[in-house]
Amino acid sequence: MQQQVHFITLATADLDAARRFYRDGLGWEPLVDVPGEIVFFQVAPGTVLGLFDAEKFGRDLGGTGAPGVSGVTLSHNVGGPREVEETVALMAAAGGTVLKAPRQGEFGEVFHAHARVPNGVVWEVARHPGWLVAEDGRAVLG
Amino acid sequence: MQQQVHFITLATADLDAARRFYRDGLGWEPLVDVPGEIVFFQVAPGTVLGLFDAEKFGRDLGGTGAPGVSGVTLSHNVGGPREVEETVALMAAAGGTVLKAPRQGEFGEVFHAHARVPNGVVWEVARHPGWLVAEDGRAVLG
Numbered sequence: 001m002q003q004q005v006h007f008i009t010l011a012t013a014d015l016d017a018a019r020r021f022y023r024d025g026l027g028w029e030p031l032v033d034v035p036g037e038i039v040f041f042q043v044a045p046g047t048v049l050g051l052f053d054a055e056k057f058g059r060d061l062g063g064t065g066a067p068g069v070s071g072v073t074l075s076h077n078v079g080g081p082r083e084v085e086e087t088v089a090l091m092a093a094a095g096g097t098v099l100k101a102p103r104q105g106e107f108g109e110v111f112h113a114h115a116r117v118p119n120g121v122v123w124e125v126a127r128h129p130g131w132l133v134a135e136d137g138r139a140v141l142g
Numbered sequence: 143m144q145q146q147v148h149f150i151t152l153a154t155a156d157l158d159a160a161r162r163f164y165r166d167g168l169g170w171e172p173l174v175d176v177p178g179e180i181v182f183f184q185v186a187p188g189t190v191l192g193l194f195d196a197e198k199f200g201r202d203l204g205g206t207g208a209p210g211v212s213g214v215t216l217s218h219n220v221g222g223p224r225e226v227e228e229t230v231a232l233m234a235a236a237g238g239t240v241l242k243a244p245r246q247g248e249f250g251e252v253f254h255a256h257a258r259v260p261n262g263v264v265w266e267v268a269r270h271p272g273w274l275v276a277e278d279g280r281a282v283l284g
Contacts, residue, residue, distance in 0.1 A: 001218070005189070005218065006219040006281075007219070008147065008150060008216060008217075009214065027143060029145065031281060031283060032283045042145065043146055045279025045280075047147070049147060061241065068213050070153075070213060071153035071196075071214075071263075072213075073199075074150060075148050075149035075150075075151065076146065076148060077148040087143055100204050106201060107179070107202060120213065124149070133187070137186075137188050137279075139173060
């Protein structure tokens with residue numbers, strides 16, 4: 001089995017609010033947008049983030065509930081503490097709620113912040129001194 | 143802000159069970175493995191999946207709980223229905239629980255299955271006829 005995530009799909013209670021956050025707030029460009037159902041954003045080579053109407057997400061999984069998102073964070077890495085602060089400020093201006101203001105993290109040498117964004121998922125914005133991506137796309141954690 | 147997810151981090155109640163599932167069951171190679179804390183697997187160019195001890199995940203987010211994972215699916219796409227069946231069988235043999243046996247999906251033209259794997263996240267294994275990745279890593283959803 002190939003070691004690859006192709007889609008990250010998040011149950012999304014308010015799809016219009018989530019679209020506004022990513023598209024209008026962060027300036028991301030949708031790959032596909034099906035109003036009332038799902039919005040896709042490419043977030044890595046070959047990998048797509050799908051914001052899926054929570055009721056339809058529940059049906060697709062064979063249940064009837066409309067779950068929130070918990071137990072997951074998505075991270076965006078930047079080059080330094082100043083960029084952590086700027087990116088979290090952008091997320092807050094776009095409608096996110098800062099859960100942890102930029103600070104030195106408890107694990108590793110990370111400097112980071114957490115924000116809950118309108119579809120309920122928690123984003124981490126981080127500077128990892130030991131993290132880099134090689135030219136071939138290989139991640140390195142040192 | 144660059145349109146990129148660098149880490150997908152999942153609260154993981156039983157890290158040893160999760161490691162066995164991905165490493166021994168699926169044959170994935172850890173990027174970094176810190177027993178009792180976190181296991182990282184690269185899952186796309188520049189993108190890493192982190193299985194993070196649930197109690198430490200909760201602390202990192204400033205809470206005290208040990209959340210399960212809900213409201214998210216990760217998808218692995220394959221070329222046809224036969225490969226969907228083979229990959230879900232591999233996941234079941236590795237300790238996953240099949241929630242939806244391979245079948246035509248309710249949304250789009252997808253043929254797919256869902257399995258809950260030992261860290262609690264639900265994986266979808268899917269064949270999307272309209273999905274492909276261009277040579278430059280651009281995802282196409284047709």
